[in-house]
Amino acid sequence: MTTLVPVTYKGGVYRHDEIMDLIDDLGGYIVQKHVMAQDVVLQSFVPRDDIEMIRRIAKPLAGEVIEAPLVGTEIAVVSPSLEIHHLPHISCDIAEYLRRSGAKTNMVGLARGFGKRIANLNDEERDVINEHDLAVYVLGNFEECIRQKFPAIRREIRVPIVVTGAPDRETLIRAIDPPAEGYVGGVGRIMHRFKRPEELGKLDELVDEVSRVLDARRDALAKDPLSVFPPRLMAIIEEQIHEVSLLTHPTPVTAQMEGLRVKLPYDSYADDVRSLEVAEGVTVGDIADVTPSRMRNYILIRIKPFSETRILV
Amino acid sequence: MPPLNYFVVESPDEVGRVAYERVAADVLQDLDLIKVVDRLHIYVDPKVPIFVAAGLLRHMPRAIRIADFANVNRGENEIVLDIGDETYLAPLLQKLWTIYGKENVDQPDRFTVVLPAGVAGEDDLDQLVVADPSETLYKDIIYALQYIAPEGFKVRRQYIRDGKFYYVASEDTLPTDIVETAVVPLFEKMGVTL
Structure with missing residues (x-):
């Protein structure tokens, strides 16, 4: 079986459809397509052995292919609030940087996440964060505050967490109990844009930490694979449910590591999605849970593992 | 810093x-x-x-006066304000409108404001306070x-x-x-x- 690896293709608009067709023909999937003026960015999964071929074909078009570890993941960037204290610089810079590595990021500004004694998390925030593949908690400058407030704002969060804060990594590890999955120290409340080399270095460190955590999750998934590869299901939904193409969202269907978020109203479309045929005699309902998302009225699809369905599409 | x-x-x-x-x-x-x-x-x-x-x-x-950001050129029929820095242009226009009326304040382009000499001829425009930071x-x-x-x-x-x-x-x-x-x-x- 060919291994699909996440890559980003960057190139011009001119003849980019040929690259899209090529990825499709090779059995790859395009998870996200951005057209910005004359540039095109394709977040995609392509067979490992064919990357060189895509590079060769893209060369005359001045396109480049970069390994992007976070393609096909949806990450929540959790900020204690959306006040001027935390925005725009830290939260937005982090979200944007993760996006450049291929992730789909959503900013979650907590309603009452500030303060050390008064910080808390409500059920909607908890559920929304839990719908992601990973949460990056963007915390502040004081060890004492992180130690006290973090248990409150991570309560019942089941997805892996990567914490950032001003204290160094070791201090963060010491302050956080039970441990989080990843830590990046030296990034506190910063009131200016990340532009110095050491600040950009911290963002790279964050991307590495996030990919390390997600790779661990991918390894675990490889032991009990999903019944269908999420980007594949995404392609089927985009093909079969034509309303998806009418949506104006940047990513009408968002790929996650273990599922998809379809940005159609649950009440009207859930049954259509459930009865959609993925392969001969296999419907989405057989291999996945189609549930309402806490994010607006979207549909959240959680693909079941092979061990549960005994189906591998 | x-x-x-x-x-x-x-x-x-x-x-x-x-x-x-x-x-x-x-x-x-x-x-x-x-x-x-x-x-x-x-x-x-x-x-x-x-x-x-x-x-x-x-x-x-201190208070910002017209002389701080514009040149006042007095002609025979009209006074032309040549704006050097646009920062205070909006409060300037507001001020001129209240003093001379909108019909008398003409702004042919971004950096020019024209007043008829008959209306504003006597006033010391240079020292007019536009804003007080x-x-x-x-x-x-x-x-x-x-x-x-x-x-x-x-x-x-x-x-x-x-x-x-x-x-x-x-x-x-x-x-x-x-x-x-x-x-x-x-x-x-x-x-x-x-």
């Missing part, structure tokens, strides 16, 4: 102290207050929890301190008068004698009595 004459951030947490030094410097710079604040002393202790900032203001910025300065200072202080510190006491200001904030109720116990010592360190 900073041409402040005195700028100290104190905290029992060294990492936090350095971070707050940077935060305060960035905020003052962003809000263009470096030229206005003369001395600033910040004390922040998350264990108490308390945030105290005390400082002195430099002289107040000190009006909003107090608000700006308090806003800056609110911005610097940790967000959760919602209970606060603030003061700004006669060139001195302080800002105390906490997550918990502030004790009644907080000014005497926390603010006065900071002013003493700066060599000033409140």
Whole structure:
């Protein structure tokens, strides 16, 4: 079986459809397509052995292919609030940087996440964060505050967490109990844009930490694979449910590591999605849970593992 | 940063102290207050929890007059204002409209305002006050301190008068004698009595 690896293709608009067709023909999937003026960015999964071929074909078009570890993941960037204290610089810079590595990021500004004694998390925030593949908690400058407030704002969060804060990594590890999955120290409340080399270095460190955590999750998934590869299901939904193409969202269907978020109203479309045929005699309902998302009225699809369905599409 | 004459951030947490030094410097710079604040002393202790900032203001910025940003060219029939810096163009137009009426204020392009000589001929346009930055300065200072202080510190006491200001904030109720116990010592360190 060919291994699909996440890559980003960057190139011009001119003849980019040929690259899209090529990825499709090779059995790859395009998870996200951005057209910005004359540039095109394709977040995609392509067979490992064919990357060189895509590079060769893209060369005359001045396109480049970069390994992007976070393609096909949806990450929540959790900020204690959306006040001027935390925005725009830290939260937005982090979200944007993760996006450049291929992730789909959503900013979650907590309603009452500030303060050390008064910080808390409500059920909607908890559920929304839990719908992601990973949460990056963007915390502040004081060890004492992180130690006290973090248990409150991570309560019942089941997805892996990567914490950032001003204290160094070791201090963060010491302050956080039970441990989080990843830590990046030296990034506190910063009131200016990340532009110095050491600040950009911290963002790279964050991307590495996030990919390390997600790779661990991918390894675990490889032991009990999903019944269908999420980007594949995404392609089927985009093909079969034509309303998806009418949506104006940047990513009408968002790929996650273990599922998809379809940005159609649950009440009207859930049954259509459930009865959609993925392969001969296999419907989405057989291999996945189609549930309402806490994010607006979207549909959240959680693909079941092979061990549960005994189906591998 | 900073041409402040005195700028100290104190905290029992060294990492936090350095971070707050940077935060305060960035905020003052962003809000263009470096030229206005003369001395600033910040004390922040998350264990108490308390945030105290005390400082002195430099002289107040003076009022902005037309001569500061535009040339007044007097012709026989009309007076042409040649705008050098657009920052105060909007308040200038507002001012001219109220004085001379909209029908008499013509703006053929972005950098030119024309008034008929018959209407405005006698007035000393050069010295017309267009804006007074000190009006909003107090608000700006308090806003800056609110911005610097940790967000959760919602209970606060603030003061700004006669060139001195302080800002105390906490997550918990502030004790009644907080000014005497926390603010006065900071002013003493700066060599000033409140």
